Amino acid sequence: MAIPLALVSAAATARAAAAPPDAESTEVNTFCQCCQVACHRFRPAKSCSFCHALVCQFCSCGNEPHVLCKSCQPQVRGAQPAFSFRQLLWRFKMLPFGCHGEKWLFLVRKRQSLVVPTDLSGDEYQWLVHQLPRQRRLQGAHLEQKKTLDRDIDRTFQQLQARMANNKRPNFLVKSQYSSSEFMTWKSSTHQLLSVFMTLQPQIGYCQGMTSVAAVLVQESKMNSEIAFRLFLALTEKYRLDDVYRPDMKDVNLRYFQLDEALRLHLPRLHAHLSDRDIHPSTYASCWILTLFTECRLFPHRYVIAFLDLFFEFGWKVFFQTCLAIFSSIEAPLLRRSTSEDIFAFLSKVTWFHRNKSDNDLERFFATARAFNISSSFLDVLQGEYSTEASMSMNEYD
Incomplete structure (x- = not known):
């Protein structure tokens, strides 16, 4: 794949300038930074007007001064965004991220060794968006999922609107309130994202919990539904949320098992206390797993963003580390409660535990979470x- 290497173009230009003007036609002046083939008189080098990389005539389009290399052509950037010049600058910390969505997309590609998280290009996404009006005649399960999606979108954004109106410092919004038009754009973009996902992945369809995740992705992508959609696809394809959201939800029980084992290993006294009272992860952690803490009932918004920063970089082990940090912070009051009813009542109030914490508390909390020794290999062993x-x-049942 073509990777613009503008940072070395100055050296390449110097080598080209050092060549004598009366050189033979086949003399090598430089190498194309896309195909790595030597450039000469019959394969002249051109400078990309966007990233200033030196490329040959076969790896570029346009004429001077509007030459674009393969990596910077719009149609290629849509299909292979991981190799854009912007990504190169992000990698060397020479350009700040415009939003959290860009940062998360960069972390996804970095985690996957710069593999594009989905083969869906920008044009294909827009084509799917235009196909949505034709999907109105739905039948059976797809029609029921569409109705469920509409209800969940309305309920989620009604709750968000009420929360913003009732709080001086909104928990879901960081910097400022949204106007009515901006709020409706947010809502429609979230609905569009999930509708396109249902069209693209009918075997998964829609599952409760998707709405909260998609809403945060859209918001933190500055309403760029294409970036948010790529992130949502990455979560399902690369972070295995697809098996959580499938109709059989087969990975939900796996996450319950992994969380229970993590509690038994790292907080054995609390684990025994809860197990003796038949309180298992299935009774309290389903919302955590399905929404990745994005529902903002447990954490304020800045905690959710900090969690997603770590989740996109390190994967599911951060989820279990965060769960352990939650329980370690409330272990003492839980141990003082002797009945399951009291424990459930307390857990229902934990939603406000970190509501008014400062940024120092946020850093301290996630430092505590990252201190728990949960590795990806440990989770793989538990999965086995x-x-x-x-x-x-299953064999005993048969």
């Missing part, structure tokens, strides 16, 4: 154990 136990249970 869970699969073995599930297979044995």
